[in-house]
Amino acid sequence: MSPFFLATFVLLIMSVGIPAVAVAIAYAAWRGKPKTFDREMYWTAFATAAIASVLAFTVAQKLNSNSSGGRLLTAICLFLALLLFGVSMGCGISVFT
Secondary structure (H helix, E strand, O other), X not given: OOHHHXXXXXXXXXXXXXXXXXXXXXXXXXXXOOOOOOHHHHHHHHHHHHHHHHHHHHHHHHOOOOOHHHHHHHHHHHHHHHHHHHHHHHHHHHOOO
């Protein structure tokens, strides 16, 4: 996996993926879709997803990516961190809807 592909992938996820996940979660909250979720549960999900995202970013940064397997593992950790960041932002927006 080339560094150019990884940079393009990260930019695509950051510009399209994170906002799409955040809007989907906020829209579902606005419609009242998880009936068991209330404001405190969205705060808890926001904090948990944010902490997990920071941990995944840290793991992706600290991994040794000299081999192709290491680059793939770094990309997976980075994708997971970005996905969790989108979930965190969606839950954060949902607190106010």
